[in-house]
Amino acid sequence: MADNEGNEAAVSLVDVGDDEELREALAVLAGSDPNQCSFQQGYMKRQAVFACNTCTSEGMGPAGVCLACANHCHDGHDIFELYTKRNFCCDCGNKKFGSFECKLSPKKDSQNVKNLYNHNYLGRYCSCDRPYPDDDDQVGEEMIQCIICEDWYHSKHLGCAAVDSEELLEMVCESCMNKAPFLWTYAAYFATPPVTSKENEDVNVEKETSYSCRSGHDEPSTSQGCKKEQPTPRNGDRTESQKRTHEQMERHSLTCQSETTQCQLKDLKTKGLVRPRVGSVFWPYCWRSKLCTCTDCKRTYVEAGVQFLLDESDTVLAYENKGKELLREDLLMSCFSSLDRVQQLEIIYQYNDMKDELHAFLRELADQGKEVTPEAIYTFFEELRTRKKRRSNAGQHSCS
Structure with missing residues (x-):
């Protein structure tokens, strides 16, 4: 997003969720494959599902795509994030999309007869049948999902x-x-x-x-x-x-x-x-x-x-x-497997130090009423890198 002068828009601290919210959001996506279309797995027990307003319209009927297709086939399109759906099979590229072909799994059934759709796939929610976010909703009321019909309600x-x-x-x-x-x-x-x-x-x-x-x-x-x-x-x-x-x-x-x-x-x-x-x-x-x-x-x-x-x-x-278990495996175990015990511990120590300093930095900006800009984040990591170099140099000794 850019402002009228073409500069990158600043992100306010109030828009940045806490660690738990971030973990929850990542867990929703981590439970689904971001690179392989889920169609080959059939009607998955639960997965992250998206709807594309660019490729389908209300007259064409509702359709949903998996995380991988949202990333690769519909990148840059007008996408509705539907959270998760149960027993769903990816529709990307089937007859609901007309001549549009799935890039990841082009040979698909013409339709997935067991898929259940509701007005969420058309960008509408609740018994009031309104979009989310709703430009006419000045309050921005939170929505809650029914675990049976999986619709979202104000x-x-x-x-x-x-x-x-x-x-x-x-x-x-x-x-x-x-x-x-x-x-x-x-x-x-x-x-x-x-x-x-x-x-x-x-x-x-x-x-x-x-x-x-x-x-x-x-x-x-x-x-x-x-x-x-x-x-x-x-x-x-x-x-x-x-x-x-x-x-x-x-x-x-x-x-x-x-x-x-x-x-x-x-x-x-x-x-x-x-x-x-x-x-x-x-x-x-x-x-x-x-x-x-x-x-x-x-x-x-x-x-x-x-x-x-x-x-x-x-x-x-x-x-x-x-999804959280997969996150831990993907982000930690894949990196740690090639390191010895001393290197693993060093990474953990460095990560904890960086996390504490980043939290202190963000808290200072919040206390001063300042915004978190890309330039501020860049400056923080540059200063962190400089401090690390100074600590490393201080530990070196020469022998004469």
């Missing part, structure tokens, strides 16, 4: 108030709850208590007793939720206690399924706890392990198109954790 259109917290949970919109109505029974026991959007007060349920995810189905808890603390409904705010690895999620899911001997949903219905069937529902990450896995319930999940809820590794958090 907080004001959730039908309930979103609760701020340091912990993440998953959200299911009201429409998807009604498409899988048995989820309302689970919501009465394991979801965050509903909050009205106007008064921001708890909605009373027919009974005051709820059940804790940690204590199981048989022990009542007075907290009316899965945990005493209220989790946040926003992707990205997570505590370390909620962060399980991809392998741990799969192992935990298999353990829970193997222990199921009777219909847990019927047991919950007999307890009689009821929740108002209005508004979106927020669930802590423990909730999927509480879904019944008896034969009848599994059939119900398939009929409602939500069988993926039984797979805890389906979550965006599992995908991001896997």
Whole structure:
């Protein structure tokens, strides 16, 4: 981006996310291959997906492309970043793109019949069917993704108030709850208590007793939720206690399924706890392990198109954790493999020193109300290089 005089525009510190936000953004992309089209892998369990407004139009129907095709085939185009989608196969270069041919995998099926599309692929979101970012939205309201339909919703259109917290949970919109109505029974026991959007007060349920995810189905808890603390409904705010690895999620899911001997949903219905069937529902990450896995319930999940809820590794958090593991492997192990132990330690020490000095530099600019410009960053690294040379020279001794 350039200003009217042709100079590179400065980046304000308020536009620079913290380390955790950067790691989350990188993890979304790290879980997908940036160079090889994902088409050969078929309908991937989850991947980063993009839509190209340059190559497709609303009249041509929605289409999505993988990360590699967004980088190589659609570089410089008007791209919508759709975050991640489940069970998606890359459309780049198929009949939806007319005469446009994929550079990475030109021989593709004419269409991917199992792909599920929504208005996100046309650059619109939420029940209000608005673009993001929205030029008419002066507030710039945060959006939250439904884990079932994977559409994104403004907080004001959730039908309930979103609760701020340091912990993440998953959200299911009201429409998807009604498409899988048995989820309302689970919501009465394991979801965050509903909050009205106007008064921001708890909605009373027919009974005051709820059940804790940690204590199981048989022990009542007075907290009316899965945990005493209220989790946040926003992707990205997570505590370390909620962060399980991809392998741990799969192992935990298999353990829970193997222990199921009777219909847990019927047991919950007999307890009689009821929740108002209005508004979106927020669930802590423990909730999927509480879904019944008896034969009848599994059939119900398939009929409602939500069988993926039984797979805890389906979550965006599992995908991001896997991406972070790949990041560590790609950025560290590939470099360290050719170095001895002393060289590895030296790199770690140098990296930590540079990180501390860079943070101090950025903090100083922020305290002074200055902007982070390319020239300032260049000057910082030049001074850092000069200081390193001085330290190296100071350690050299000559013998006479």
